[in-house]
Amino acid sequence: MIRFLTRRRGGARADWTDWFSWAYLALGVLVMFGPVLWLVLSSFKTQSALQEFPPSLWPMGQKQVAVPGSDRPLPVFSLPQPDGTSVERVMIRRVGLEGQFIDPADPARHVERARLANVTPVREMHFAIENYIEPLRQFNFARFLGNSLFVTIVATAITLLINAMCAFALSKYEFPGRNGIFLFIISTLMIPITVVLVPAFLIVTGLGLGNSLWGVILPPAATPTGVFLLRQYMLTIPDELMDAARMDHASEWRLFWRIILPLAAPALAVLAIFSVVWRWNDFLWPLIVLNRQENFTLQLGLAAFQGELQTQWHYLLAMTVVTLLPVTLVFAFLQKYITTGIASSGMK
Amino acid sequence: MSSLALRGIVREFGHLRVIHGVDLDVAEGEFVVFVGPSGCGKSTLLRIIAGLDQPNGGDVLIDGIRVNDRRAAERGLAMVFQSYALYPHMTVRQNLAFGLENQRLAKAEIDRRIAEAARMLQIEHLLARKPGQLSGGQRQRVAIGRTVTREPGIFLFDEPLSNLDAELRVQMRVELSALHKRLKATMIYVTHDQTEAMTMADRIVVLRGGRVEQAGSPLHLYNHPANRFVAGFIGSPRMNFLEAVAQGGSTIRVDDMPPVPLPAAAETSDGEAVTLGVRPEHLGFVAEDGLPGTVDIVEHMGGESYVYVTLANGARLTLRNPGQTALHSGEPVRIGISGAAHLFSRAEGEPAIAARRPA
Numbered sequence: 282m283i284r285f286l287t288r289r290r291g292g293a294r295a296d297w298t299d300w301f302s303w304a305y306l307a308l309g310v311l312v313m314f315g316p317v318l319w320l321v322l323s324s325f326k327t328q329s330a331l332q333e334f335p336p337s338l339w340p341m342g343q344k345q346v347a348v349p350g351s352d353r354p355l356p357v358f359s360l361p362q363p364d365g366t367s368v369e370r371v372m373i374r375r376v377g378l379e380g381q382f383i384d385p386a387d388p389a390r391h392v393e394r395a396r397l398a399n400v401t402p403v404r405e406m407h408f409a410i411e412n413y414i415e416p417l418r419q420f421n422f423a424r425f426l427g428n429s430l431f432v433t434i435v436a437t438a439i440t441l442l443i444n445a446m447c448a449f450a451l452s453k454y455e456f457p458g459r460n461g462i463f464l465f466i467i468s469t470l471m472i473p474i475t476v477v478l479v480p481a482f483l484i485v486t487g488l489g490l491g492n493s494l495w496g497v498i499l500p501p502a503a504t505p506t507g508v509f510l511l512r513q514y515m516l517t518i519p520d521e522l523m524d525a526a527r528m529d530h531a532s533e534w535r536l537f538w539r540i541i542l543p544l545a546a547p548a549l550a551v552l553a554i555f556s557v558v559w560r561w562n563d564f565l566w567p568l569i570v571l572n573r574q575e576n577f578t579l580q581l582g583l584a585a586f587q588g589e590l591q592t593q594w595h596y597l598l599a600m601t602v603v604t605l606l607p608v609t610l611v612f613a614f615l616q617k618y619i620t621t622g623i624a625s626s627g628m629k
Numbered sequence: 630m631s632s633l634a635l636r637g638i639v640r641e642f643g644h645l646r647v648i649h650g651v652d653l654d655v656a657e658g659e660f661v662v663f664v665g666p667s668g669c670g671k672s673t674l675l676r677i678i679a680g681l682d683q684p685n686g687g688d689v690l691i692d693g694i695r696v697n698d699r700r701a702a703e704r705g706l707a708m709v710f711q712s713y714a715l716y717p718h719m720t721v722r723q724n725l726a727f728g729l730e731n732q733r734l735a736k737a738e739i740d741r742r743i744a745e746a747a748r749m750l751q752i753e754h755l756l757a758r759k760p761g762q763l764s765g766g767q768r769q770r771v772a773i774g775r776t777v778t779r780e781p782g783i784f785l786f787d788e789p790l791s792n793l794d795a796e797l798r799v800q801m802r803v804e805l806s807a808l809h810k811r812l813k814a815t816m817i818y819v820t821h822d823q824t825e826a827m828t829m830a831d832r833i834v835v836l837r838g839g840r841v842e843q844a845g846s847p848l849h850l851y852n853h854p855a856n857r858f859v860a861g862f863i864g865s866p867r868m869n870f871l872e873a874v875a876q877g878g879s880t881i882r883v884d885d886m887p888p889v890p891l892p893a894a895a896e897t898s899d900g901e902a903v904t905l906g907v908r909p910e911h912l913g914f915v916a917e918d919g920l921p922g923t924v925d926i927v928e929h930m931g932g933e934s935y936v937y938v939t940l941a942n943g944a945r946l947t948l949r950n951p952g953q954t955a956l957h958s959g960e961p962v963r964i965g966i967s968g969a970a971h972l973f974s975r976a977e978g979e980p981a982i983a984a985r986r987p988a
Contacts, residue, residue: 524681525714529728529779530702539727543718 320605324598325408331594342407346371346385358382358400360393369403370395412599416586422600424575425582428494429561430607432578436498437556441549443503448511449541453523463512470505474565482569496570497563497578507552514548515541554615561608579604630815631692631705631782632657633678639686640673640839647673648839650687655783655817655832660809663819664826664862665836671819672787674836678817679785680704691782702731707776708785711792713768715760721771722756725778739778746777749811766797773808786818790825802828823863827851835859852969857979860906860971866935868971869912869946873905875972881905884942887918889965893984895972903982904973909935909949911968919963922946924956938962 289299325340345354348371355371370382382393416422451463481500490496526536564580586597633655640648647670655661663671676682680701688695696704715724729739747753750770760768776784790798806829809816826833827847835842843855854860860868873881875897882888922940936948972982
């Protein structure tokens with residue numbers, strides 16, 4: 282790893298191009314991972330830490346200590362002493378511009394008074410795990426997660442199957458109007474979803490799929506992008522393979538399952554990634570179809586934290602991290618599959 | 630083992646007719662080679678036989694039964710493709726088994742056939758590999774193995790050796806001939822390489838522009854080509870052709886060079902414009918008369934030499950000289966016919982002119 286990172290162009294001394302590419306790549310890492318890093322770190326901040334100014338990168342918060350006689354943990358401040366040193370004291374009460382402090386090690390001793398302008402809060406690193414625990418318990422997040430998983434997995438499976446079948450017919454069979462149908466499918470790419478939103482909603486409710494997960498899954502299952510992607514890939518599968526399979530007593534159905542689908546695996550993996558990301562992040566269509574909370578997907582659940590007057594940023598950020606995890610995992614897994622899984626071709 | 634008959638096969642792509650009524654009979658156990666330049670329709674004809682393509686007219690008969698309406702799988706044929714068309718995502722064993730599984734054969738029978746074919750083609754050690762891990766020659770064997778396991782009535786080969794290097798091609802040629810001898814199967818083989826046709830075929834079918842120019846045994850085609858095209862296509866190096874005028878039946882004159890006597894009199898009329906065809910080994914150097922020319926290049930093969938000569942009228946000839954020769958470039962020579970000569974009419978199709986029967 283170290284050797285990889287310190288690799289230089291040519292000679293022993295670092296060329297200016299080495300510095301340049303280093304700087305460029307570092308900038309790229311910052312731009313790409315900066316927001317993610319901020320999101321993950323901020324998701325561990327308490328609500329008050331989030332609203333602090335100036336903001337800090339790490340989840341810092343004021344140190345708090347539990348003191349007998351008080352039902353909540355109390356904030357810790359640093360009090361300057363006449364000899365120039367400072368000691369940590371807990372503020373038990375605030376009176377005007379002054380505070381009343383006690384020693385946390387010996388709370389029964391006397392109460393010290395100090396002007397608030399002279400004391401500084403004691404800060405420490407604090408991970409607010411409750412950001413994660415609280416919504417998972419309080420809001421029905423497991424339910425949302427389950428709904429999202431169901432929609433994503435089932436919709437991706439259906440998308441792959443019917444897009445592959447469509448692409449197979451369009452790429453491997455000669456029939457009148459083939460190019461016309463293909464152009465028609467591609468041209469639907471130009472129609473934005475907002476235009477078909479209302480008619481699609483009317484159809485979904487007409488079919489009795491309103492407020493059900495199937496209503497979310499089915500209408501966008503056939504995607505022109507997917508058909509195009511798979512068709513272009515299937516065109517590169519040699520026709521001689523199909524002829525060979527036909528001579529080998531394979532039915533057209535078997536041809537599709539045993540020859541075309543395995544050979545189109547790289548394109549299918551790409552489409553699977555797209556589909557998972559689309560479905561996981563989809564907000565508008567589920568928002569329209571679903572209106573009972575038990576059917577909400579994660580994205581709709583997340584939106585619930587963002588109220589009209591007040592946004593619970595600490596919960597929102599924590600749940601965004603949870604939402605991001607599955608997509609990241611799927612992507613990492615399938616990306617490896619793409620690079621290693623492409624079967625070497627048996628054709629010259 | 631099956632026999633095959635083609636009756637008036639016609640194939641058109643749009644308005645373009647690529648097969649013009651082909652008739653052909655292939656007997657059981659025969660090795661027939663379709664040969665012709667690219668675009669002559671030989672591969673199309675093979676695909677029509679296989680059932681992968683439908684003729685616009687005519688019948689395909691296997692064992693005397695019309696099979697036009699049968700699907701490729703139901704004709705009892707197996708085919709080796711030019712690109713081998715091995716399934717890249719399956720191991721060699723799965724490749725061999727795929728067709729048999731589709732026929733729902735018993736597992737034991739599948740294993741028996743694969744073992745037998747693998748042993749015959751010496752690919753037993755490759756069964757667990759994928760096609761991508763095989764060399765060209767090994768893929769070729771697997772592709773042949775796939776057809777052998779099917780135990781078909783007729784084997785079809787679509788230019789199977791064209792992707793191999795020259796040395797391997799010679800080797801596979803011998804192996805294919807041996808396979809044919811062992812299986813005694815009917816085989817139809819398509820190639821553009823006349824050497825493959827000459828070395829392997831029981832019978833060669835020469836195609837041009839979707840028509841059968843001539844069909845016959847390799848030596849029959851070599852010795853008695855029906856027309857100028859077949860004469861030029863079969864044999865390497867090519868036959869020499871000279872524009873000539875017949876003088877009576879037994880001599881011929883090329884431009885104003887001395888007349889050349891023909892080894893056998895032909896059915897020509899005096900003064901008829903003809904094409905004289907002589908194979909390189911049937912030309913020789915003579916002391917007098919003959920066609921005057923100069924040596925261009927001499928190729929020494931060791932056992933024989935090829936001498937390229939330019940005649941006085943600019944025509945070029947190739948001579949095959951047995952043994953080694955001391956000739957060198959620029960040397961003046963005179964050339965006469967030492968063996969068989971062929972005369973071709975200038976009429977359409979340039980048919981061969983028959984030898985005159987002794988009166």
